[in-house]
Amino acid sequence: MATTKDFLAYVLDCLPEGCTARRMMGEYCLYYCGTLVGLLCDNTLLVKRAPTSERLLSRCTLQYPYEGSKTLMYAVEDIEDRGIMQELFDGLFFELRK
Numbered sequence: 559m560a561t562t563k564d565f566l567a568y569v570l571d572c573l574p575e576g577c578t579a580r581r582m583m584g585e586y587c588l589y590y591c592g593t594l595v596g597l598l599c600d601n602t603l604l605v606k607r608a609p610t611s612e613r614l615l616s617r618c619t620l621q622y623p624y625e626g627s628k629t630l631m632y633a634v635e636d637i638e639d640r641g642i643m644q645e646l647f648d649g650l651f652f653e654l655r656k
Contacts, residue, residue, distance in 0.1 A: 560584040565601040572637045575643045585624070595650040596631065599623045604631035610649025614642055 566586060570577055579586040588596040596605035604623050605611050613630050620630040
């Protein structure tokens with residue numbers, strides 16, 4: 559099942575300013591201030607593994623974004639906690655930018 563436009567709008571509304579999404583093969587790549595930080599797949603917000611996500615999302619499950627993927631990502635459960643989302647995305651931005 560592909561991510562719906564309603565779920566995309568909901569997620570972008572919950573995430574910090576500076577988050578954008580780009581459609582890719584029926585799903586969405588998620589960027590924060592131009593840095594790829596995660597994906598929206600099957601109406602699930604998945605973020606990359608990094609020190610900040612491991613610290614803040616240690617209770618969330620790790621899952622593959624699509625069949626055949628070799629990369630496990632955190633499935634974010636509490637998208638509506640704006641404080642955690644801001645801290646998470648700020649940390650990911652600094653850890654993942656190159």
